[in-house]
Amino acid sequence: MTDTLKISDLHVAVEGKPILRGVNLTIRRGETHALMGPNGSGKSTLGNAIMGHPGYEVTGGTIALNDGNVLEWDASERARAGIFMAFQRPMAIPGVKMADFLRHATTNVRNPDRKEGEELIPMRQFRKELTENMEQLRMDVEFARRYVNDGFSGGEMKRAEILQMAMLRPKFAILDETDSGLDVDAVKLASESIAQIGSDAGGGEKMGILIITHHDKLLDRNAPDFTHVMLGGRIVETGGIELARELYTDGYDRIRAAYPEAAAAEESMTETATV
Amino acid sequence: MSATLTNTGFTQEAFDEFLASRNEPVWLSDLRAVAWSRYNELDMPGRRDEEWMRTDIRLLKLDKFGFPTGSRQTELPNALLAEGVELGGRGASFDSHSLQGELEDAWASKGVLYGNLDDMLAEHGERLRPYFERKLVDPLQDKFAALNAACWQSGTVLFVPRGIKIDQPLHTLAVMSDGGVDLHRTLVILEEDAEATLLAETASTETHGGGLHCGAIELIVGKNARLRYVNLQNWGDGVWHFAHQMAHVGQGANLQWTIGALGSRLAKVNQHVALTGIDAEAQVNGAMFTQGKQHLSYNTHQHHRAAHCRSDLLYKSALQDHSRTVWRGMIKVDKGAQRTDAYQRNDNLMLATTARADSIPGLEIEADDVRCTHGSTSGRVDDQQLFYAMTRGYTRKEAVRMIVTGFFQQVFDRITIESVREALGKAIGRRVRDLGE
Incomplete structure (x- = not known):
């Protein structure tokens, strides 16, 4: 059976304010989905809710990974079940070296049943993999010795997130504007890396990928099987790659006109946000 | 050695008996006698004293303790700082009774003195006397300073002659039995151009052991000398810990002084560094981890007495349960100490809402061409970092442990002794529990 991440009628509130109003989305392993939509439409909220951020309250609906009820798991259990997100603004953890952070993370995610205090993956094997992946991402070896996201430039943070995706080899990866703040060459490299990493999650299996983006460049090497448009906390339209092309060329006017109810919800959300 | 421990209180009778048993030179007995009468004159510090306002010792009954009279020596606890280190010498004491120590011939033959203060004063009294009589720690300043000056026993001395650079760390371990008394005194002297690293740690035979430590530490770092001194306080969590500590750093000299504190029920420590010669430098590092109802109180002084000196203090503490830390820091710059560069910082990581950290930086500056900065922070583990x-697959507990370790890393990064970084990191890592809220 193909691993499937299924989101059904998902409602999410932040600080009591409804943001997602019934999202339906099914991602199978091996598929690439693009999620587009204007700022504030709820794209990052969906990502954070899938990851189990305690500040995002699920007020209705379900998230299932195969037969498992994802909503019953904390963020750590979700990661160990194979769900990953590359954050738009990852947190700095001063005093903790990237290499140490990743060795522990990689161990836990690859051995989901590991008990606290049990052995980490062997240093040699880890070092070798880390170095290979860093070379692929054209990262300096020094990077592994720096503290997690501490003082990283925007570009370095994004690359570090992709590096984590490569090391953790999740079943499903959500990439939240991994292209923002990157120059053209860096986006190209990111696009290639994501395609390459996503094609091999270990054992020859592919990842299921959800790319949240405003641009087309990241999709160059990651042609979406499905493109979804989010507006006012709902996925209002789904199409193929041609929909993505239309949106980054023409914008969201046609979508807003076609879905006045969602557009109204968007407006009220924007107002709330600016209050 | 007697197998019994008689805690008869610090009475006149017991003091006379103690002095008679010591067989010490007159100059030393006289110093003790003066301090003893001062001890008897002084009241216990109370909450009206500014230094003690936040540190309540009303439950301390000194009468319940007394001269360390015997040794119920059991197996010594493991020395954390010595693990995997090739030492140049070692020493140990149990309830303020010195145990066998040793110093590598390579250093002894160069004139280095290292051992317990009792024996060293007996053998090299005239050599050490002038340093002893400098009284870096004023024996008359308060009840605890006076008690140590009058009644100290055992202790550690390190004397490194001019130009000798000891490239192997020296180690000393002071152990206390449950209910025991430790009146340790430390005297370190580095002559001009000398170098040494001294790792000092304290431990109880039992994790929850009680007792009394009243100590004094004096560090004299001569011209262009370099001293790295590490002090790990790891008493049982029932121990009362009082310590006066003073360093004098001479011209062009360098002191790296690291304090780690995990143990004791209540600790009151005065850690003073005086920069006494031009171009002297001191780095002070503190890492504290408290739990239960522990109360650790630190008064730090960075006293710039000469021009062109640098001092840099970083104290970090993490607090669990109902524990409390107090840090009062003072940078004092004398009139002549122009071009001073002084820094002090205290960061507190609150691991429970019931814990409390008081952080009180202070500046007293009489020179006009100086750079003095200070800062302090107190906060909880960041929820966003945890998430x-x-x-990335960390359990909540693993994530907390990692973040706490990272918090201390900034202090550890400054410590240039790998074994110390590792030992402190491990000891702290073992203590981090889940955030139980």
């Missing part, structure tokens, strides 16, 4: 680590 981020958990999305």
Whole structure:
């Protein structure tokens, strides 16, 4: 059976304010989905809710990974079940070296049943993999010795997130504007890396990928099987790659006109946000 | 040695008996006698004293303790700082009774003195006397300073002659039995151009052991000398810990002084560094981890007495349960100490809402061409950091432990002795529990 991440009628509130109003989305392993939509439409909220951020309250609906009820798991259990997100603004953890952070993370995610205090993956094997992946991402070896996201430039943070995706080899990866703040060459490299990493999650299996983006460049090497448009906390339209092309060329006017109810919800959300 | 421990209180009778048993030179007995009468004159510090306002010792009954009279020596606890280190010498004491120590011939033959203060004063009294009589720690300043000056026993001395650079760390371990008394005194002297590293740690035979430590530490770092001194306080959590500590750093000299504190029921420590010669430098590092109802109180002084000196203090503490830390820091710059560069910082990581950290920096500056900065922070483990680590597969507990370790890393990064970084990191890592809220 193909691993499937299924989101059904998902409602999410932040600080009591409804943001997602019934999202339906099914991602199978091996598929690439693009999620587009204007700022504030709820794209990052969906990502954070899938990851189990305690500040995002699920007020209705379900998230299932195969037969498992994802909503019953904390963020750590979700990661160990194979769900990953590359954050738009990852947190700095001063005093903790990237290499140490990743060795522990990689161990836990690859051995989901590991008990606290049990052995980490062997240093040699880890070092070798880390170095290979860093070379692929054209990262300096020094990077592994720096503290997690501490003082990283925007570009370095994004690359570090992709590096984590490569090391953790999740079943499903959500990439939240991994292209923002990157120059053209860096986006190209990111696009290639994501395609390459996503094609091999270990054992020859592919990842299921959800790319949240405003641009087309990241999709160059990651042609979406499905493109979804989010507006006012709902996925209002789904199409193929041609929909993505239309949106980054023409914008969201046609979508807003076609879905006045969602557009109204968007407006009220924007107002709330600016209050 | 007697197998019994008689805690008869610090009475006149017991003091006379103690002095008679010591067989010490007159100059030393006289110093003790003066301090003893001062001890008897002084009241216990109370909450009206500014230094003690936040540190309540009303439950301390000194009468319940007394001269360390015997040794119920059991197996010594493991020395954390000595693990995997090739030492140049070692020493140990149990309830303020010195145990066998040793110093590598390579250093002894160069004139280095290292051992317990009792024996060294007996053998090299005239050599050490002038340093002893400098009284870096004023024996008359308060009840605890006077008690130590009058009644100290055992202790550690390190004397490194001019130009000798000891490249192997020296180690000393002071152990206390449950209910025991430790009146340790430390005297370190580095002559001009000398170098040494001294790792000092204290431990109880039992994790929850009680007792009394009243100590004094004096560090004299001569011209262009370099001293790295590490002090790990790891008493049982029932121990009362009082310590006066003073360093004099001479011209062009360098002191790296690291304090780690995990143990004791209540600790009151005065850690003073005086920069006494031009171009002297001191780095002070503190890492504290408290739990239960522990109360650790630190008064730090960075006293710039000469021009062109640098001092840099960083204290970090993490607090669990109902524990409390107090840090009062003072940078004092004398009139002549122009071009001073002084820094002090205290960061507190609150691991429970019931814990409390008081952080009181202070500046007293009489020179006009100086750079003095200070800062302090107190905060909880960041929820966003926790979430981020958990999305990478860390359990909540592992994430907290990692973040706490990272918090201390900034102090550890400054410590140039690898074994110390590792030992402190491990000891702290073992203590981090889940955030139980």
